[in-house]
Amino acid sequence: MPRRYAVAGTGSRARAYVRAIFQDHPEEARLVALLDPNQGRLAFHERYVKELGGPELPQYGADDLERMIKEQSVDRVVVTSPDYTHAAVVSRILRAGADVIVEKPLTIDADGTRQIVAAMNESGKSVVVTFNYRYSPRNSALRQVIADGEIGTVTSVEFQWVLDTRHGADYFRRWHREKKNSGGLMVHKASHHFDLVNWWIASKPTKVYASGGLFFYGADNAAARGLGQRPARGTIEGSANDPWLLDLRTDEINRQLYLESEQYDGYLRDQDVFGPGITIEDNMAVIAEYASGARLSYSLNAHSPWEGYRVSVNGTAGRAELEVIERAAVIDDQIDPSYPSDRVIPGDVRSNGERLVLQKHWAPAVEVEIPRGVGGHGGGDRLLYDDLFKGPGNDPLGRAADVHDGVRAVAVGIAANQSLATGQPVVIADLELGGWV
Helix, strand or coil: CCEEEEEECCCCCHHHHHHHHHHHCCCCEEEEEEECCCHHHHHHHHHHHHHCCCCCCCEECHHHHHHHHHHCCCCEEEECCCHHHHHHHHHHHHHHCCEEEEECCCCCCHHHHHHHHHHHHHHCCCEEEECHHHHCHHHHHHHHHHHCCCCCCEEEEEEEEEEECCHHHHCCCCHHHCHHHHCCCCCCCHHHHHHHHHHHHCCCEEEEEEEEECCCCCHHHHHHCCCCCCCCECCCCCHHHCCCCCCHHHCHHHHHHHHCCHHHHCCCCCECCCCCCCCCCCEEEEEEEECCCCEEEEEEEEEECCEEEEEEEEECCEEEEEEEEEECCCCCCCCCCCCCCCCCCCCCCCCCEEEEEEEECCCCCEEECCCCCCCCHHHHHHHHHHHHHHCCCCCCCCCCCEHHHHHHHHHHHHHHHHHHHHCCCEEHHHHCCCCCC
8 A cells, every 4th residue: 555645845846756756656655735834835736736647635834734644644744845944844743653754954953953863762753864866876886886895995085066157056046045044055955965975985974174155146245246236136127138137937837836926925036146145155165084084075166157076086996086067057148947957068178977987006097887867866866766665675885865874964064064163173973963973
């Protein structure tokens, strides 16, 4: 019999789970309810469910979480609400008697991790964190190379991630722009990356030092570069001539999910990236130590002209290098909300693609074949949903992530934020994250 699911948080990310349940996993999962404080977004997903051939579903507000679980006999709740709500929502679900699938990050601060761990201990229910990048074939291929001992014992990892002015800028116009909502990109975005490192080298972080700041976006930086007076909103006449403004009217999903739903809660999806009120960083660097003795050198830039990442793993027997270019350039005048782009730019020396190279000591470099992935996040989404709804099978790479993995991923970002505030290195054990790091 299919497990009974509910979705808590009906923004854009929820669509992927609704589609996966109705289109790909009807035998394993049955969606029985939707929950969101915003009536407009609930109405959008009600229409979407009908488009997929689903039934009319009961809808609940944020205060009705426990009642929804009881009335609809919910087995499992998918949490796709904003990051700052995760700790409270996940804990309430667990104590109400349901298991949880939660989008990364698990939570945004140390108090949140302690709250979730306590609720799990009391309820005996489970939490799965959706680290879809583990399932991306290119990242799995690197994990396999390391697990096979091809480079020996890992001594260090060099990891550079760049977000372009389409994707990266978007974090500075929505709720993520305030650190109290997202933990900043150190937690919201980089928890993906720190989880990859934890998983690649099969070790846990112990000590973190971080540096960074807001050097590109924000009102002060705009004034310093002479950008002049900025409009308050993107949805104004003439916004098509400004590549930094997002016009929600140009995309049907954004229009329905956000522009037409502002009336219910006042949330603005299209704030100006050069406006006031931004409290997160756009350039960050982290040095992390691991229990295994390995060291991580990590950087994130959120205003690059191209998007992708480069990672090099050094070991006692050689080195593995992975380069991924997800989007070679951003050249459109008007920002296209879709991501990533498959557009090929004639004459560009950089092109979308991925390459994994292995080089052992005293040997030439060889390219490691990466299996072709289909779907979002480099092919990882489809494999992740199979694990979520069918259950993980025999996977020697151990891609399914539990609460321990979720805590260890945010631990680096939480420690990094503390290091940014104090200027000092932070020992992760001192954060007291519930005893699960």
